[in-house]
Amino acid sequence: MSTVTDIKSRLDKRKIKIAARGAQEQRRFRRVQLSIPGRYLDPVRGEFACKLVDVSPGGARISAEVPPPVNDHIVMLFEGLGRLEGDVVRAGRAGFAVRFSFSDRKRDRLADAITWQFNMARLGLNEDRGGARKPSRGQATLTLRDGVVIRANVIDVSISGAAFACLERPRVGESVRVGGMSGRVARWLDNGFAVSFDPPASPQTPPAA
Structure with a gap:
């Protein structure tokens, strides 16, 4: 009986750790609305104006009159957030969505920058x-x-x-x-x-x- 109890206890603790990790990741990748003008560089077609709509440390939604093709790897520059890069996962007439591709350290720095930019105006x-x-x-x-x-x-x-x-x-x-x-x-x-x-x-x- 004690063996069954011990196993159940370990399973319960594992579930708690998994839930906590999931909650942490959800906070880490929470998307917030930020309206920041910027530019993006398409390696083939050149540089274009764009504007940030919302962003998280994992990706962003961006408005642009000339959106890049899906699957393109682009570099973006936004005031206060610096240089970002990632892959275009969706694109349409109103703009596009991008998934960032960089190290965890850079992702953490971006999370801090997003939080600061988000709070500067409203506070x-x-x-x-x-x-x-x-x-x-x-x-x-x-x-x-x-x-x-x-x-x-x-x-x-x-x-x-x-x-x-x-x-x-x-x-x-x-x-x-x-x-x-x-x-x-x-x-x-x-x-x-x-x-x-x-x-x-x-x-x-x-x-x-």
């Missing part, structure tokens, strides 16, 4: 150009519920939240606004606090005609 972040250029460096203006304004340095930022370094520490659970995003203070840190962003509002169903 009203200003890059700290005096320091090292890192995806998590910058300053933000936070407004508390009572109107108090806090200027804080960004420690870390993700799609669902951000951490800030400053002397002030609003109470946990307090409402806060960062740029165009609202959220609540999730926890205190040694040198600041973390904010959890509110989920986006569900689109309202249009009234019947």
